[in-house]
Amino acid sequence: MLLLAMIVLLIVFNPGSLGWIIDAFKPVIYALIIAYLLDSLVAFFMRRLKVRRTQGIFLACIILIGIIGTVVYEVVPRIVENINNIMNFIMGGNVDVVQIVTNIKGKIDHPYVAYAADYILEASESVTGIINTLLLQLSNILMRLVTGIGSKTFTVATSFIINIYMLVEKEDILARGRRFISAYFDEKKAKKTLHAFSRANAIFKSFLNGKLLDSAIVGIICVIVFYVFKVPYAPLMGTIIGFFNVIPYFGPIIGSVPVILVSFFVDPPKALTALLIILVVQQLDANLLDPRIVGNNVGVSPFWIITSVTVGGNLFGVPGMVLGVPVVVLIKTIVEESVEMRLIEKGICDLEKENLKEEKKKKEKKKVKKKML
Incomplete structure (x- = not known):
């Protein structure tokens, strides 16, 4: 306890020491x-x-x-x-932007393609500089x-x-942790704290283990399919897709950008191949792999996921984007459990329940089961 207090004081009075610690x-x-x-x-x-x-x-x-x-x-x-x-x-x-765009314009006879190609050719020098810098x-x-x-x-x-x-x-480590919490908190607060840690453990383990396994499978599939269809630098491109797949919602989009960009300037037709492969694999992941591996233990609406990824990314970068979802799910779960207990104490536990999204889903599942029976 004394060591912890000393560390906190050191960080407060000398913020630069945080990195050293x-x-x-x-x-x-x-x-x-x-x-x-x-x-x-x-x-x-x-x-x-x-x-x-x-x-x-x-x-x-x-x-x-x-x-x-x-x-x-x-x-x-x-x-x-x-x-x-x-x-x-x-x-x-x-990376010859002029040559690549001219070739595409000649192969694809479409007014929108021609318009985009002309625009790029007019600004070819600045575009080339930007692309080379990004790559x-x-x-x-x-x-x-x-x-x-x-x-x-x-x-x-x-x-x-x-x-x-x-x-x-x-x-032994967990027992010491429980003893510490029970020693410094009263019985009611200690139970709430231990319950919060228990919920956090279940949510984080379900999300992290499932998401890492899911992303590894997605990455391996992409490497194999990229290799089969001769997408440039298949091992690296597949690894990038798998790495960013850990980030919910935005990950596949972020990961696809460098893959398509590199493919386009190395072998332009392969950029479309890479895009189609990514779309197919992501559909497979969203509809088959992710639901089975990650499951519904951390299931929240897209609003909460997008909000948590955005805020987490702004605050802590990539780690914040990955951990934002389980953190928000944990906070949401604890707050909802607290609200439920308070409403039960007041005798109004059914207040606005019919308008909750989770309750509507439960009713729909019950209706489906009744029809099947």
Whole structure:
């Protein structure tokens, strides 16, 4: 408790120390994230294979090592090669907007295409500069990402070791947390706090585990299909789609922009191929994969999703866009539970219930079941 108070005071009186504190605790933070994600896999092995927790942890860690090894030795080299090729393509001055637009105008006889082509040709110099800048920035970002992975090997290795101890001592850590909350809060507040943590755990695990698995499948499908249809730099482009798919609603749009842009300037007809593949895969994901993998445990209306992604992105960037949805779902759930309890105490628990979207969906499901019977 004294250590926590000292850290808070240090941050308040010296805001610049926050970055230093985060850097110091990075291995522990990474370990906590890894342990949190692996815990579901450990529980799965314990439930399905009837093994002890230590055996489940061993199996989960072996799988994680296998995935990391495959990515490092098979996927990363291909992605680095793709990034180098893109940078060489850009630096070599191969992006000739005038030639590309002229070819498209000659192949597609349509007034709208001709109008757009003429407009681009008139502003060809400025357009070329903007496009080259965007492509160069994309390449630099990707290269920094790959080199950053290599420079953080020691931190990741340390985090992996700490993660194992966290998984082994899970019950002890949770018990100490419950004791701490019960010691510093009265019984009623302690119950509410523990309930909030329980709800948060269920929502975050359901969303993060499901979304990561869903995005991995989407990325693999895109890599394979891109490769089959000869979309330029298939491993890198598929990885980009899978990475941004973690972000609800806006992710597929953000991920498709660099893919289509690079494809267009390397091989223009392939840009349309890439767009069609992305649309088909996203429809498959939205209607089949996402509902089955992520499920309805974090289901909220598009209004809440778009709001949470927008606000989270503005405040915390990409992490905020990813975590915005479960955070908003958690807040919404806790507030609604509190409202429900207050209304029950006042004897008006059915107030405006008929106008709630969730209640309307429940009624529709009941009607469907009755018709089926």
